[in-house]
Amino acid sequence: MKYIDEFRNPVAAEKLAHKIKSSGTRMRIMEVCGxxxxxxxxxxxxxxxxxxxxxxxxxxxxxxxxxxxxxxxAIAISLMPDVVLATFGDMMRVPGSESSLSDAKAxxxxxxxxxxxxxALKIAKEQPDKKVVFLGIGFETTAPAVAATVLKAKDExxxxxxxxxxxxxxxxxxxxLLSTEDxxxxxxxxxxxxxxxxxxxxxxxxxxxxxxxxxxxxFEPLDILSAISMISDMKKTNPAVEIGYAxxxxxxxxxxxxxxxxxxxxxxxxxxxxISEIPQSGLDLKSEFAQFxxxxxxxxxxxxxxxxxxxxxxxxxxxxxxxxxxxxGKSCTPESPVGPCMVSSEGTCxxxxxxxx
Amino acid sequence: xxxxxxxxxxxxxxLIMHRLLNEEIIPVLSDRAQTVLEDAAVLDxxxxxxxxxxxxxxxxxxxxxxxxxxxxxxxxxxNDLSMxxxxxxxxxxxxIIEEGFSIADLRKILKSAKKAAEExxxxxxxxxxxxxxxxxxxxxxxxxxxxxxxxxxxxISVAKAKPGDALIINGTIGDxxxxxxxxxxxxxxxxxxESDCAPLSSLVExxxxxxxxxxxxxxxxxxxxxxxxxxxxxxxxxxxxWEESIPVRDEVRGICEVLGLDPLGVANxxxxxxxxxxxxxxxxxxxxRSQKYGSDSCVIGKVLEGPPGExxxxxxxxxxxxxxxxxxEQLPRIC
Ligand code: SF4
Numbered sequence: 001m002k003y004i005d006e007f008r009n010p011v012a013a014e015k016l017a018h019k020i021k022s023s024g025t026r027m028r029i030m031e032v033c034g035x036x037x038x039x040x041x042x043x044x045x046x047x048x049x050x051x052x053x054x055x056x057x058x059x060x061x062x063x064x065x066x067x068x069x070x071x072x073x074a075i076a077i078s079l080m081p082d083v084v085l086a087t088f089g090d091m092m093r094v095p096g097s098e099s100s101l102s103d104a105k106a107x108x109x110x111x112x113x114x115x116x117x118x119x120a121l122k123i124a125k126e127q128p129d130k131k132v133v134f135l136g137i138g139f140e141t142t143a144p145a146v147a148a149t150v151l152k153a154k155d156e157x158x159x160x161x162x163x164x165x166x167x168x169x170x171x172x173x174x175x176x177l178l179s180t181e182d183x184x185x186x187x188x189x190x191x192x193x194x195x196x197x198x199x200x201x202x203x204x205x206x207x208x209x210x211x212x213x214x215x216x217x218x219f220e221p222l223d224i225l226s227a228i229s230m231i232s233d234m235k236k237t238n239p240a241v242e243i244g245y246a247x248x249x250x251x252x253x254x255x256x257x258x259x260x261x262x263x264x265x266x267x268x269x270x271x272x273x274x275i276s277e278i279p280q281s282g283l284d285l286k287s288e289f290a291q292f293x294x295x296x297x298x299x300x301x302x303x304x305x306x307x308x309x310x311x312x313x314x315x316x317x318x319x320x321x322x323x324x325x326x327x328x329g330k331s332c333t334p335e336s337p338v339g340p341c342m343v344s345s346e347g348t349c350x351x352x353x354x355x356x357x
Numbered sequence: 358x359x360x361x362x363x364x365x366x367x368x369x370x371x372l373i374m375h376r377l378l379n380e381e382i383i384p385v386l387s388d389r390a391q392t393v394l395e396d397a398a399v400l401d402x403x404x405x406x407x408x409x410x411x412x413x414x415x416x417x418x419x420x421x422x423x424x425x426x427x428x429x430x431x432x433x434x435x436n437d438l439s440m441x442x443x444x445x446x447x448x449x450x451x452x453i454i455e456e457g458f459s460i461a462d463l464r465k466i467l468k469s470a471k472k473a474a475e476e477x478x479x480x481x482x483x484x485x486x487x488x489x490x491x492x493x494x495x496x497x498x499x500x501x502x503x504x505x506x507x508x509x510x511x512x513i514s515v516a517k518a519k520p521g522d523a524l525i526i527n528g529t530i531g532d533x534x535x536x537x538x539x540x541x542x543x544x545x546x547x548x549x550x551e552s553d554c555a556p557l558s559s560l561v562e563x564x565x566x567x568x569x570x571x572x573x574x575x576x577x578x579x580x581x582x583x584x585x586x587x588x589x590x591x592x593x594x595x596x597x598x599w600e601e602s603i604p605v606r607d608e609v610r611g612i613c614e615v616l617g618l619d620p621l622g623v624a625n626x627x628x629x630x631x632x633x634x635x636x637x638x639x640x641x642x643x644x645x646r647s648q649k650y651g652s653d654s655c656v657i658g659k660v661l662e663g664p665p666g667e668x669x670x671x672x673x674x675x676x677x678x679x680x681x682x683x684x685x686e687q688l689p690r691i692c
Contacts, residue, residue, distance in 0.1 A: 010601075013674035035617070042619065044676035090617070093366065106362035113689075115538075115616075116545035219614065221674045334684040335372050336359065345617030356679030 009222065013048070016225040021052045023232045028054045028184055030318055032174065033191030034061030034346025035219055041355035043221040053228060056183070056318045057351075059173050059275060060191050062138045063090050063344035064316055067271040068304050070166050071096035071340075074135050076299035077164060078109040084127060086120035087135040089113040094340045097305040117149035117163075124153070124161035133294045136165040141193040143167045143283055144257035147264035150285065150292050162294035165284050168270055170194050171202040172281035176272075178210050183318050187231030189224065190216040192245045197261075199253025200241045207239035218245040264289055273340070274313030312339035315348050322349040329353060370578025370624075371683040394591055395515055396440035396575065399507060406512075408443035410434060411502040417690040419466065419496055421540045423532075423552030424626075426499055427470030429692060432556045432626060433577070434503040435477040439561040440573040440629070442513035443505030448474060449483035451500040456491040466497065477556035479503065509565055518572040518592035518632035522660040525631045525638065527560060527645055528553065528653035529604040530581050531623035535612050537691045550608050555627030555650045563651070564629075567644040568637025574630045577692060579683050582621040584630045585658075585668045586682040592632070593665040598658030598680070600673045621670075622683040624691050632660055 031037055037057045040046060046055055059065055075096050078085035085101070092102045092113065105111040110130070114120050117134050124132035136146045146163060153161040170191060177183075190203055195216040206214050213234040217227035227244045234240060243249050261283070270282025285293045309327045314320035322328050327338055334350055337343035342350050358380045366373045397410035414430040424432075431448065438445040450470065454463070474481050511517070536552040538544060557575070564570055572592060576584035581603070589596045605620045613620045627650055633641050638656055645651030668680040 010673060010675040038617065041678070043672045043674050044670075044678035045674070047678075048674070048676040102364050102366065103362070106364045118545065221672075225674075335376070354681050354683075356681065 012222055013225060016222065016229055017048050020049060020225070020229050020232055025232070025235075026052055026054070027186040027228070027232060028056065029187040029189060029228060029231060030056050030058045030183065030185050031189040031224075032058040032060040032170065033189075033194065034064070034344065034348070035193065036189055036191065036217065036224060037061070037348050037351050038346055039219045039221065040224060041351040044355070045221060045224060049228070056321070057315070057348040058318055059177060059272065059316045060139070060170065060194075061316075061341070061344050061346040061348065062142070062168065063094055064312065064340045064347050065168060065173070065272045065274065066094070066137055066166055066340065067273050068097050069271065069301065072098075072301045072304070073299060074164060075099060075101055075104050076301055077133055077294060077297050078104045078111050079107075080131075080297065080299065082130050084110040084112055084123060084130045084132045085135060086112045086114045086123060086132060088115070088137065090344050091135060091137060093337065093343045095307070095337060095343070097302045117146045118152070121149050121153055121158060121161050124158050128160055131160050131162060133162045133164055136163045136167050138167055139170055139191075139194050140197045140261070143265060144197060144261045147261045150264045150289055151260070153292060154289070159291070162292055163285065164294040165265065166270075167265065167283040168272065169267070169281050169283065171198070172278050173272060173275060174203070175205065176275055176278045176281070177317060178206065178212070181317055181319065185212050187228070187234075188212055188214045189227050189231075190214050190241070192216060192218045192223075192248060195245070195249045195253070197254050197257050200243055200249065200251045203241045207241060211239050213239040214241045215244045216241070216249050218248065274316035307338050310339040312341045312349070315341050322352040325349070365689045366684075368689070369684075370583065373684055394587065396437040397443065397505070399441055399512060406507040408438045408441040408505045408507055409502070410437040411500065412437060413498060413500040414692060415495070415498050415690050416537065416692050417495060418537070418541060419462070421552055422536050422550065424554035425466055425469050426497060427466035427468070428473040429554050429626060430499040430501045431470050431473040431477065431479070432554050433692065434501040435479060435556045435558050436575045436629070438503050438505035439558045440513070440575055441505075441507060442509040442561070442565055442570070442573065443507045444562070445477060445479045445503055445505040445558050447482045448479045448501055448503045449485075450481055451485040452487070453494050453498040454486065454488050455494040455496050456488060458496055463497070473556055477558045513570060513573055514591075515572050515574055515588055516591035518588050518594060518660045520594050520660055520662040521635050522571055522632040523635045523638035523656050524596065524598065524658040524660065525633060525642055525645070525654060526581070526603065526657050527557075527629050527651045529606050529609070530576065530625055530628060531605060531609040531613065531620040533626040534580070534623035534688050534691050535609045538616070538688055539612060548608050548612060550606065550612070553625055553627035557627065557629050557650060560645060560648050560650045561629060563644050563648055564631060564633075564641055568641040569634035570631055570641070571634065572632040576625050576628050576630050578624050580620070580622040580624055581630065582619065582668075582680050582683050585680060586666070588630070588632060589668050590666040592660070595661045595663030595665065595667040595669065596658060597661055597669045597671065599671045602655060602657045604653050604655065619683075621680065624688070626692065635659070
């Protein structure tokens with residue numbers, strides 16, 4: 001237990017918290033990534049820093065930013081005859097316009113929860129009479145593994161394996177968000193896992209164009225506290241992108257993973273819940289891999305239906321806190337979620353609800 | 358209930374399952390609503406108090422590090438009886454086998470069930486076997502029912518924790534759930550976590566003999582978080598636990614992080630959470646530590662007067678938050 005405990009030491013935490021609070025300036029900081037949102041809520045960092053530091057959650061929960069239309073498409077594909085839809089467990093209970101994958105499964109759709117895209121490829125090989133569709137949801141963290149799986153499928157001539165690629169890219173979303181909203185941010189805590197792949201360079205426009213200091217952080221409570229302290233040291237006078245998670249992130253990222261990713265995927269425009277269509281912010285299969293794409297499957301989608309009262313979009317943009325949503329904890333709970341932010345294990349509403357923020 | 362079809366989450370052991378039980382099953386079948394929250398029912402027989410319980414096992418995979426479905430089916434029922442302070446005596450075993458199942462595997466599973474029964478000191482006294490067509494069951498399902506006698510008075514119950522009580526756990530949490538998921542052949546990386554699956558009858562006997570025990574709960578599905586909430590709810594008190602004191606293996610913590618799980622919500626099959634009189638806690642823990650399944654026993658929190666049903670966690674960095682009842686959709690078929 002030694003290694004992790006180093007990052008959870010209460011004395012060190014207290015010291016950092018004291019240092020942050022005694023700097024005297026009030027700060028509004030966005031943690032971009034859903035994993036950070038959860039870590040912050042789980043160790044109850046907010047009460048420790050309040051009222052000097054206000055932490056608001058950003059768009060870094062891949063399930064949450066997936067649009068209703070895309071969720072509806074996944075559900076419709078799962079209901080096609082001869083299709084097995086393989087997905088990460090997080091997507092199962094996410095409500096689309098009318099239902100969820102878990103509803104579709106109870107009705108007879110073949111939906112399988114997998115932990116990796118390779119598992120989906122394995123199912124495809126075991127069931128050659130089925131079309132096995134992997135639901136590709138995630139950021140730069142997940143996309144390389146999916147790309148590697150597509151390469152393997154090609155290599156092994158697996159002709160019944162498909163990917164519904166809804167992958168998204170973090171930097172363009174941040175750019176879109178920061179250019180359309182004035183969130184009065186004093187700093188950004190950037191995602192550790194995504195940055196391990198893309199490095200720190202793709203974020204350099206943030207201090208340059210928006211004057212906001214950024215720190216790439218790990219996921220232990222002390223990582224996050226020290227990221228906040230680094231932001232406070234930089235202040236707006238000297239904004240830059242700093243790496244506070246050097247044990248996993250290099251400035252250049254992981255070129256090997258990026259190569260694999262861009263050998264299979266190309267940047268396309270993508271629809272983000274709450275932010276709208278952002279050019280060059282999604283990944284789809286390149287034309288030479290079109291045979292593996294499930295995007296062209298012919299399915300009928302239900303009329304997109306607005307979720308009355310759900311303000312997930314504003315939560316994702318950092319404009320509204322979950323407990324400001326009138327449905328929060330009333331008609332919307334993790335047991336019967338109205339929006340995806342309440343069901344994803346990285347969702348901001350879920351984190352507030354489960355950890356009682 | 359709002360849903361009109363049963364979904365996997367209805368079997369997850371959390372709030373969603375509680376809803377199914379409380380809204381659909383219990384009102385129709387039971388007129389003893391007050392006992393169904395317990396791990397086993399306590400029945401008055403002429404001359405004795407008996408504990409009675411039943412449980413079905415659908416774990417996938419059937420064999421896993423630290424156990425298999427046979428051992429699990431005995432331990433689960435033995436432990437449910439033990440949580441009422443009963444001495445488990447008799448067990449029935451019902452097998453539902455899928456056509457095409459390997460006889461060699463069946464033999465292994467039965468042997469391991471028998472071994473667990475011997476260790477727990479229970480006799481397998483009744484049984485039933487059914488075979489269904491291929492595709493109609495996943496290899497093998499087992500149901501066990503058990504009867505035990507209760508000698509301790511006053512009764513041990515999930516509703517009997519008292520303000521001031523110390524809360525004890527007998528070792529690392531989350532091992533079973535993580536052992537099962539990571540052992541599924543498709544899990545992307547291998548980790549060496551063994552299930553904690555074990556019969557706790559003799560450990561519980563030791564605990565009862567070394568001090569005043571008020572409430573016992575085995576934190577199975579829904580994990581420690583569920584068990585704590587159930588005690589706080591049923592006993593109408595609040596609970597404070599200390600994150601630092603709760604033993605969690607590094608590997609378990611690591612996998613939980615990758616999967617976005619909280620170790621406090623992950624299932625155990627050889628753990629007992631106890632609320633005991635605080636003056637007796639030290640003695641009970643020290644006696645537990647001398648036992649095979651209690652070597653890492655420790656005090657992890659206390660029962661307080663506060664708002665009934667509230668569980669508060671003092672986090673390892675010195676802050677505090679509410680520990681809620683997990684909703685329970687994760688990790689299907691772990692027991
Ligand atoms: S609480 Fe529920 S309804 Fe409100 S924004 Fe969050 S997910 Fe949507």
